[in-house]
Structure formats: structure tokens, C-alpha cells
Amino acid sequence: MNISLLQWIERNTNRRKDEGMNIGIFDSGIGGITLLHQALVMLPNEKYIFYADTDNAPYGTKSRDQVIALVDNVMRFMAEHDCKAVVIACNTATAAAAEIMRQKYSIPIIGIEPAVKPAVRESHGKRVLVAATPLTVREEKLKNLVKLVDDAHLVDLLALPKLVEFAERGEFSSAAVEQYLRDAFSFYELAQYGELVLGCTHFNYFKDTFRKILPNDVHMIDGSEGTIRQLVHVLKSRNQLGTDCAAVAKNDTSVRYFSSGRELKEKVELDYVKRLHERLEKMRNL
Ligand code: DGL
Numbered sequence: 001m002n003i004s005l006l007q008w009i010e011r012n013t014n015r016r017k018d019e020g021m022n023i024g025i026f027d028s029g030i031g032g033i034t035l036l037h038q039a040l041v042m043l044p045n046e047k048y049i050f051y052a053d054t055d056n057a058p059y060g061t062k063s064r065d066q067v068i069a070l071v072d073n074v075m076r077f078m079a080e081h082d083c084k085a086v087v088i089a090c091n092t093a094t095a096a097a098a099e100i101m102r103q104k105y106s107i108p109i110i111g112i113e114p115a116v117k118p119a120v121r122e123s124h125g126k127r128v129l130v131a132a133t134p135l136t137v138r139e140e141k142l143k144n145l146v147k148l149v150d151d152a153h154l155v156d157l158l159a160l161p162k163l164v165e166f167a168e169r170g171e172f173s174s175a176a177v178e179q180y181l182r183d184a185f186s187f188y189e190l191a192q193y194g195e196l197v198l199g200c201t202h203f204n205y206f207k208d209t210f211r212k213i214l215p216n217d218v219h220m221i222d223g224s225e226g227t228i229r230q231l232v233h234v235l236k237s238r239n240q241l242g243t244d245c246a247a248v249a250k251n252d253t254s255v256r257y258f259s260s261g262r263e264l265k266e267k268v269e270l271d272y273v274k275r276l277h278e279r280l281e282k283m284r285n286l
Contacts, residue, residue: 055259060133091199160203163180
């Protein structure tokens with residue numbers, strides 16, 4: 001396409017035809033925009049419903065049962081909004097609720113997980129630090145994933161409970177964020193690490209601050225690209241990929257943004273969403 005991704009997002013936000021089936025993407029908050037952003041790169045000819053459950057964020061400090069109930073609410077919303085697939089753009093919600101939701105809903109559900117497997121493969125024998133929310137770190141799903149790939153016992157898990165709250169306040173690179181991360185990392189000999197896994201979608205907003213603190217050769221990795229690759233695979237196998245290649249040029253594709261069920265329509269809200277996409281675009285190559 002000959003318009004930039006950011007121009008495209010601006011042009012298509014809240015402009016859509018009502019027919020056609022949507023891809024639903026949701027998170028407790030703004031972290032999920034990481035996956036929407038990646039989906040817009042890889043699947044530009046689709047219609048999206050983006051849902052941030054901001055009234056109930058953060059999920060990561062809640063109990064498993066609380067998160068299951070919240071995810072169920074969002075899934076019902078997605079089912080009522082004509083979704084052909086749903087991406088759980090939240091590692092915490094995937095860990096706590098994806099399997100249960102798959103038993104309950106017939107819509108294909110693709111959930112993001114911490115990218116532990118590629119991190120172990122690419123760390124060349126150095127240690128791997130997986131940063132995530134407290135609930136993700138507690139859940140069996142992550143522990144089982146680590147057991148499966150960490151033969152050499154190189155993986156450490158670190159809960160960062162406050163980072164999601166910083167992100168939801170729009171505070172991405174303040175002195176307080178930097179101090180919080182420096183304190184959290186002070187227990188680790190960072191020179192021993194090859195990979196930092198961003199195991200929460202909100203953490204992508206902080207890559208510049210992580211970069212400041214980590215030794216240069218520690219690489220950051222997250223599961224968003226793999227998750228959208230899985231979405232492409234699922235849609236292809238069901239013959240449900242958006243096929244109108246001219247759709248972008250015709251303004252025929254779009255994103256509708258919802259905050260806990262309320263559609264964002266105000267310019268000030270949509271401008272904020274645009275700034276979040278801009279920040280993620282900057283963070284992509286760090
Ligand atoms: N963004 C979510 C994740 O990937 C968690 C955010 C939260 O704690 O609400 O885990």
C-alpha cells in the first residue's frame with residue numbers, strides 16, 4: 001500500500017461498512033493495541049473490533065475466577081458483534097481463561113502467550129527473563145510452557161505488578177517508571193541474560209526504558225507476531241481471510257474501538273488511540 005500504516009489507521013478508525021464479519025481483539029486495556037497494530041500490518045483487508053476492558057483493568061492482580069468472569073463478558077460482546085475470530089490480546093486472560101472460553105464459544109479463539117519458546121531458542125545458552133503480570137506468573141499454563149522448553153533451567157519468571165497501571169495512566173518513560181524497573185531488575189545479574197520476554201502486552205510501551213536499563217546484547221521479544229501468524233493460519237484454514245485487496249484504497253476496512261462496551265467516538269479519545277499506535281510504531285524496532 002502506498003499510505004503509511006499510521007495514515008491508514010487514522011483514515012479508517014470508526015469508518016466501516018456494517019456488513020461482513022469482524023476480527024475481535026481484546027485486552028484489559030491499551031496493551032492489546034500491540035496485537036491490533038501487528039494485525040493491521042499483516043491483515044490490512046479486515047474489519048476489527050478492538051475492546052479494552054478499561055473499567056476492570058488491571059486483570060493481572062485479580063484472581064483467576066475474577067478474570068474468567070470478565071473474559072466471559074467480553075466474549076459475549078464479541079459473539080454479539082459478528083466476530084469470525086477473537087484474539088485474546090492479553091497473556092493474563094489467555095493463561096486464566098482461554099481454554100474455558102474455547103469450550104463455551106464456537107468462535108475460534110487465538111490467545112497470546114509469553115514467547116518463551118523462541119526466547120530459549122535464540123538466547124544461545126544465556127539466561128532468559130520472562131516478565132509478566134502476577135497472575136500470569138502464578139498460572140499453571142506458563143509454568144507448563146517453561147517446563148516444556150527449559151531443559152537447561154535457564155528461565156526465570158518476574159512479576160511486574162505496577163507496569164500495567166503506569167501504562168493505563170499513559171506514563172511510559174517517567175523517572176518513576178525507570179526507578180520501578182531498575183529496582184525490579186536489581187535482583188538479577190543482567191549480564192547473564194540473552195533475552196527478555198515481554199509477557200504482558202502492556203510492556204511493549206516501555207521498550208525504550210527497558211532498553212536504557214538492559215545491557216545492549218539483551219534482546220526483547222514478545223508473542224504478538226506469532227499470535228497474528230496463528231490468526232492468519234486459522235482464518236486461512238477456514239477460508240475466512242478478507243480477500244478484497246483494494247479495500248484499503250477504498251476505505252472499506254476499519255477499526256471500531258470500545259472501552260468496556262462503550263464505543264469511542266470523541267475526537268480526543270480517538271486522538272489518544274492514534275498516539276498509542278504511534279508510540280508502538282516507535283517501539284517496534286527497539
Ligand atoms: N495486557 C495484559 C497481559 O498481556 C495484562 C494487563 C493487566 O494486568 O490487566 O497480560
